[in-house]
Amino acid sequence: MSKQDFKTHKDLDIWKMGITLVDVVYKLTVKYPKEEIYGLSSQMRRAAISFSANIAEGAARNSNKEFIRFLYISLGSLSELETHLVIAKKLEYNTDSELDNLIELLRRKLLNFIKYLKNKP
Numbered sequence: 001m002s003k004q005d006f007k008t009h010k011d012l013d014i015w016k017m018g019i020t021l022v023d024v025v026y027k028l029t030v031k032y033p034k035e036e037i038y039g040l041s042s043q044m045r046r047a048a049i050s051f052s053a054n055i056a057e058g059a060a061r062n063s064n065k066e067f068i069r070f071l072y073i074s075l076g077s078l079s080e081l082e083t084h085l086v087i088a089k090k091l092e093y094n095t096d097s098e099l100d101n102l103i104e105l106l107r108r109k110l111l112n113f114i115k116y117l118k119n120k121p
Helices: 013-029 041-061 064-090 099-117
Strands: none
Touching: 013 041, 013 064, 013 099, 041 099, 064 099
């Protein structure tokens, strides 16, 4: 799928899954201690939002090269979220593996999408 294969970011499954990621993260972090509202909770929410936001911004760019650059930024946000999740588990805030599974699935899909776009003329 190249930039010509979709109308907007809303047509991309990876973006739609990213919106689901935000939903999962918000539902999880609402259970965190109140002292984390401006700490870990906030950081996790921002990283989750950043994932889809960068896909949307990249999709609006003029070339696959620029789009790929924003997809790599999304990948960085996903890694940031994963790190926050490791910390949350260490602090015993959660043990839910749904988010782990979703992060891993999104990583694989995003890397495959980047690979596809790189090989597209």
